[in-house]
Amino acid sequence: MPVLEIKKIKKFFGKLKAVNGISFAVDENEIFGLLGPNGSGKTTTQRILTTLLAPTSGEIYYDNKQLSDENANDIRHRIGYVPQGECLFGDLTIEENLRFFAAPYNLDKNHEKNKINELLERLELGDRRKHLVKNLSGGLNKRASIAAALLHEPKILFLDEVTMGLDPNSRYHIWGLIRELKNTTTIIMTTHYMDEAEDLCDRIAILSKGKIMDIDNPHKIIKRYHAKDLNEVIGRVIEREK
Amino acid sequence: MKNIVAVAKYQLVRMARDWRLMVMILSQPIVIAVVVGFMAYQEPDGMKIAVANTIQSKYSQKLVDELRESDGLNLTELKEGGKELVLKNGYRAVVIIDVSPFENSGGSVKVYSDPVGGIASLAAKEAISKAVSTVARDMAKEQLEVDVNSFDAKMRQNLPSNIAAMLPQVELDDFKQTELSLGFYDATDFDLQHFDYYASAIMVLLVFLVVLNTAGISITSDREKGTFERLSVTPFTKTDIIMGNALSQFVIGLSVIIIGMLTLKLVFAISIGSFWLLSLLSVICVACAVNLGLLISAITKTVVESVELAMYAFFMAVLTCGIITPSETAHGAYLFLKKYLPFSYAVTASREINMMNANWQDIASDIYVLIVFTVIFMISAIWALRRGTK
Numbered sequence: 283m284p285v286l287e288i289k290k291i292k293k294f295f296g297k298l299k300a301v302n303g304i305s306f307a308v309d310e311n312e313i314f315g316l317l318g319p320n321g322s323g324k325t326t327t328q329r330i331l332t333t334l335l336a337p338t339s340g341e342i343y344y345d346n347k348q349l350s351d352e353n354a355n356d357i358r359h360r361i362g363y364v365p366q367g368e369c370l371f372g373d374l375t376i377e378e379n380l381r382f383f384a385a386p387y388n389l390d391k392n393h394e395k396n397k398i399n400e401l402l403e404r405l406e407l408g409d410r411r412k413h414l415v416k417n418l419s420g421g422l423n424k425r426a427s428i429a430a431a432l433l434h435e436p437k438i439l440f441l442d443e444v445t446m447g448l449d450p451n452s453r454y455h456i457w458g459l460i461r462e463l464k465n466t467t468t469i470i471m472t473t474h475y476m477d478e479a480e481d482l483c484d485r486i487a488i489l490s491k492g493k494i495m496d497i498d499n500p501h502k503i504i505k506r507y508h509a510k511d512l513n514e515v516i517g518r519v520i521e522r523e524k
Numbered sequence: 525m526k527n528i529v530a531v532a533k534y535q536l537v538r539m540a541r542d543w544r545l546m547v548m549i550l551s552q553p554i555v556i557a558v559v560v561g562f563m564a565y566q567e568p569d570g571m572k573i574a575v576a577n578t579i580q581s582k583y584s585q586k587l588v589d590e591l592r593e594s595d596g597l598n599l600t601e602l603k604e605g606g607k608e609l610v611l612k613n614g615y616r617a618v619v620i621i622d623v624s625p626f627e628n629s630g631g632s633v634k635v636y637s638d639p640v641g642g643i644a645s646l647a648a649k650e651a652i653s654k655a656v657s658t659v660a661r662d663m664a665k666e667q668l669e670v671d672v673n674s675f676d677a678k679m680r681q682n683l684p685s686n687i688a689a690m691l692p693q694v695e696l697d698d699f700k701q702t703e704l705s706l707g708f709y710d711a712t713d714f715d716l717q718h719f720d721y722y723a724s725a726i727m728v729l730l731v732f733l734v735v736l737n738t739a740g741i742s743i744t745s746d747r748e749k750g751t752f753e754r755l756s757v758t759p760f761t762k763t764d765i766i767m768g769n770a771l772s773q774f775v776i777g778l779s780v781i782i783i784g785m786l787t788l789k790l791v792f793a794i795s796i797g798s799f800w801l802l803s804l805l806s807v808i809c810v811a812c813a814v815n816l817g818l819l820i821s822a823i824t825k826t827v828v829e830s831v832e833l834a835m836y837a838f839f840m841a842v843l844t845c846g847i848i849t850p851s852e853t854a855h856g857a858y859l860f861l862k863k864y865l866p867f868s869y870a871v872t873a874s875r876e877i878n879m880m881n882a883n884w885q886d887i888a889s890d891i892y893v894l895i896v897f898t899v900i901f902m903i904s905a906i907w908a909l910r911r912g913t914k
């Protein structure tokens with residue numbers, strides 16, 4: 283049974299068809315990748331799925347229940363989101379940010395405290411907990427954002443270009459974390475790093491101009507295209523689109 | 525409730541960490557109160573007045589002397605004058621004495637005054653009125669003496685001299701001692717000076733100025749930073765977000781009004797009337813300003829838009845709050861604006877408390893109206909707020 287299924291989602295900004303009729307289903311504990319060039323609609327798709335944007339048309343089902351205004355807040359209890367840009371409060375410390383973002387989930391006080399400590403340890407932020415977020419480096423900032431998204435142990439985690447612009451060390455760190463999370467969490471991620479997609483994703487959807495061009499296991503896709511890697515596949519898909 | 529407090533708490537922490545902003549916000553009421561205080565102690569003085577005495581009669585000369593003696597006037601004598609001198613030479617008023625001589629049958633005094641001279645023009649007109657009334661009184665007395673004496677003489681002429689001799693001498697001393705004086709005083713229980721009228725109203729406006737801006741940008745600045753999008757993925761409801769922001773902005777606004785009023789009271793001993801009523805009114809004014817600010821933040825998309833709209837609302841507040849024209853004299857479209865915007869109620873109530881020593885009954889209706897506006901603003905803000913990405 284899919285934890286998330288979307289049917290014919292469209293999102294138009296005026297004349298611009300940012301997302302133009304995409305459908306897919308994601309299974310429990312799957313890592314699902316959204317790939318595609320800039321402007322292909324990856325972020326818009328994630329925003330629609332995280333209740334941030336209402337689609338122009340189409341249906342979204344979480345656990346076979348259709349997402350609507352009425353149950354949006356229940357869904358928000360079950361999802362976590364690390365957006366593309368900065369999302370934490372710069373004038374608060376890492377720890378204050380975590381406490382703030384934990385507040386709406388009504389966690390038990392002790393549990394909340396333990397969870398924050400656990401995440402600070404797991405993301406190696408322990409000694410920076412009292413640092414203001416605005417003074418953190420890109421990698422630490424991203425790790426803090428991930429910690430903030432995991433406080434309530436979401437069933438589905440959305441990661442938008444989470445390793446973008448990070449040094450290799452930080453990237454590997456985050457890869458390790460994603461693999462660990464796979465045991466308990468379904469992950470829907472976007473990335474521009476093909477090695478990352480090949481390595482981490484169970485399945486990927488290749489987007490171009492708001493449409494899904496292909497959807498499958500990355501290795502199967504490479505085989506099907508007789509390509510040497512995903513880079514080549516994407517290149518060919520985009521070429522074909524033109 | 526827990527969520528509201530969480531939003532409020534961390535918003536406040538964030539603002540407090542921006543110490544430059546804090547200095548700006550919290551120094552404002554002190555500086556503004558001190559300036560208002562200085563103005564309050566500044567009775568109009570040295571007002572430039574010109575007089576053109578075109579007839580050079582006894583009484584016209586007397587009026588000129590009287591004006592020269594008047595407190596606060598700085599008199600210039602001209603050969604002739606016209607109203608154009610007011611604006612050209614910067615006189616608060618030009619007094620022209622002409623037409624018939626004062627000797628027998630009154631005369632004419634024209635006063636052209638600067639319509640936008642504010643308090644100074646008013647004070648100049650007061651001083652001129654006093655001078656004219658003094659001269660008019662003297663004139664009336666002397667005229668009376670002349671009339672009575674000539675009547676007396678005529679009567680004696682027409683009577684046989686033995687009867688005329690029996691008539692008593694007309695005694696005018698009683699009339700002469702009759703005093704007529706014209707004075708201008710404030711219609712309040714306190715010894716107020718001109719700017720006391722403005723002090724509390726200015727504090728109310730200051731709260732609107734500060735809070736409309738800080739509350740106005742509160743949500744849009746988070747939107748621009750990207751933090752609002754992140755916030756929108758959490759189960760914080762729109763009500764949590766608006767009420768939480770309202771609570772933190774309320775603390776800021778209340779600090780501003782308390783600091784401002786204390787400065788006025790402690791440094792300048794300005795009358796504040798009932799402390800409890802003023803506190804109540806302050807709380808409600810701040811709440812009203814906060815929720816209007818949040819409504820602005822909810823309906824705008826960028827910080828620039830919010831600031832623009834906040835200043836727009838603030839200017840409407842200045843124009844319609846009754847500080848420029850008293851509420852009673854408003855009519856037509858202007859009255860409509862005053863009635864359907866909250867600002868005049870706030871200023872009216874604060875003046876009543878400060879100057880008239882009003883009690884609860886006197887200001888209750890103003891307070892109720894402000895509460896209704898506050899609730900309308902809050903509900904509209906919650907309703908208008910859009911989660912997520914705009």
Ligand SMILES: Nc1ncnc2c1ncn2[C@@H]1O[C@H](COP(=O)(O)OP(=O)(O)O)[C@@H](O)[C@H]1O
Nearest residue numbers: 295298300319320321322323324325326327914
């Ligand atoms: N709020 C918006 N208003 C107008 N156009 C938008 C908006 N958000 C995204 N777009 C446009 O939609 C297209 C898809 O954007 P996006 O989903 O961010 O792409 P990606 O994340 O794949 O780079 C782009 O052309 C982008 O400019």
Ligand SMILES: [Mg+2]
Nearest residue numbers: 324325326366
């Ligand atoms: Mg994107």
